[in-house]
Amino acid sequence: MTPPQAILLINVGTPDTPRTGDVRRYLSQFLGDGRVIDLPWLGRKLLVNGIIVPFRAPKSAKLYQQLWTPNGSPLLHNGILLRDALQHEMQDKADVYLAMRYGNPSIPSILNQINKKCYNRLTIVPLFPHYASSTTGTAIEAVLLHLKNQNVIPRVNIIGQFFQHPAYIEAFAHQISQHTLHDYDHILFSYHGLPIRHVLRTHPGKTCQELNCHQTYTTDNAYCYHAACHATTRLLANKLNLHPEHYTTAFQSRLGKGWLQPFADETIQSLAKKGVKKLLVVSPAFVADCLETTIEIGLEYRELFREHGGENLTLVESLNATPQWVKGLKNIIEAG
Numbered sequence: 001m002t003p004p005q006a007i008l009l010i011n012v013g014t015p016d017t018p019r020t021g022d023v024r025r026y027l028s029q030f031l032g033d034g035r036v037i038d039l040p041w042l043g044r045k046l047l048v049n050g051i052i053v054p055f056r057a058p059k060s061a062k063l064y065q066q067l068w069t070p071n072g073s074p075l076l077h078n079g080i081l082l083r084d085a086l087q088h089e090m091q092d093k094a095d096v097y098l099a100m101r102y103g104n105p106s107i108p109s110i111l112n113q114i115n116k117k118c119y120n121r122l123t124i125v126p127l128f129p130h131y132a133s134s135t136t137g138t139a140i141e142a143v144l145l146h147l148k149n150q151n152v153i154p155r156v157n158i159i160g161q162f163f164q165h166p167a168y169i170e171a172f173a174h175q176i177s178q179h180t181l182h183d184y185d186h187i188l189f190s191y192h193g194l195p196i197r198h199v200l201r202t203h204p205g206k207t208c209q210e211l212n213c214h215q216t217y218t219t220d221n222a223y224c225y226h227a228a229c230h231a232t233t234r235l236l237a238n239k240l241n242l243h244p245e246h247y248t249t250a251f252q253s254r255l256g257k258g259w260l261q262p263f264a265d266e267t268i269q270s271l272a273k274k275g276v277k278k279l280l281v282v283s284p285a286f287v288a289d290c291l292e293t294t295i296e297i298g299l300e301y302r303e304l305f306r307e308h309g310g311e312n313l314t315l316v317e318s319l320n321a322t323p324q325w326v327k328g329l330k331n332i333i334e335a336g
């Protein structure tokens with residue numbers, strides 16, 4: 001008998017292989033999304049396919065070749081492990097599916113499978129702790145655009161941002177506490193960056209300075225990614241009893257000008273120059289290890305830290321399919 005509910009986990013996506021052609025296709029779909037590169041259609045297509053992708057694809061392909069494992073891309077592999085572990089946890093209460101916003105398994109292909117099973121309810125779970133139009137927003141849009149063409153549209157439940165949920169904070173705090181914190185001089189909370197203009201659209205007419213987003217999270221800035229990231233750092237620091245002088249929040253992976261500051265690479269250099277020798281880096285915007293954690297932080301930032309006088313940069317493993325996270329995600333879904 002079909003369970004009453006389907007749960008659809010959605011992450012960003014990854015290339016099919018680390019070959020330049022596959023990376024090009026993936027980047028072109030990713031950066032061709034108007035919620036990611038927010039330019040009018042023609043300008044976006046010309047910029048993305050004429051300039052950004054041709055230059056970026058060969059460079060990104062080299063990084064993906066370093067990232068690739070016998071199980072393929074960690075983002076997809078960890079997603080599959082999470083899906084299967086959550087399925088086990090849910091027993092016959094729900095069927096759990098995984099789709100990727102860009103690349104495979106695609107959202108339409110998985111929704112076609114789901115449609116055939118006639119579930120009473122579909123729960124959409126974008127695997128992003130903090131809302132951004134370029135992640136949660138586009139994942140939800142893609143699902144709704146597909147559903148609108150179906151004959152039967154089931155009851156739909158959407159799990160929005162969950163960075164404040166105790167289950168997410170506890171699971172990340174558990175990952176961090178696998179490291180002996182007093183062995184480190186400093187902890188860096190490094191979040192995926194975002195163009196500031198994307199952030200400002202979540203509180204029109206007010207700047208983050210006016211709303212004090214780096215210190216306060218209220219109903220006025222409820223969808224501000226900047227405010228949500230700082231609030232996450234505070235929740236984790238509080239849970240782990242960290243003193244404010246022992247940690248910093250920064251933003252990584254910028255692509256162009258006008259992105260959220262401080263930048264993680266510049267922060268790492270300045271920490272090393274100030275005499276920090278042992279640095280622990282946590283990346284709470286990602287619930288699975290991927291290019292941006294394993295390669296950008298684990299290799300590139302580690303090298304940068306050493307070049308400027310640091311000794312040891314350690315990356316905290318992401319939540320992946322750890323038992324705390326599998327149980328935590330079940331709680332988040334059931335509460336939502």
Ligand SMILES: C=CC1=C(C)c2cc3[nH]c(cc4nc(cc5[nH]c(cc1n2)c(C)c5CCC(=O)O)C(CCC(=O)O)=C4C)c(C)c3C=C
Binds near residue numbers: 027
């Ligand atoms: C304008 C460009 C981008 C925005 C905005 C953006 C936001 C954003 N992304 C993630 C999560 C991930 N991004 C990943 C890779 C990645 N991101 C961008 C660009 C933007 N991201 C690119 C071009 C790439 C591809 C890699 C590269 O060429 O650098 C990944 C990793 C995927 C993998 O295969 O491992 C994740 C995860 C978030 C959470 C976010 C906004 C909050």
Ligand SMILES: [Fe+2]
Binds near residue numbers: 192253
């Ligand atoms: Fe990204």
Ligand SMILES: [Fe+2]
Binds near residue numbers: 203211
């Ligand atoms: Fe803000």
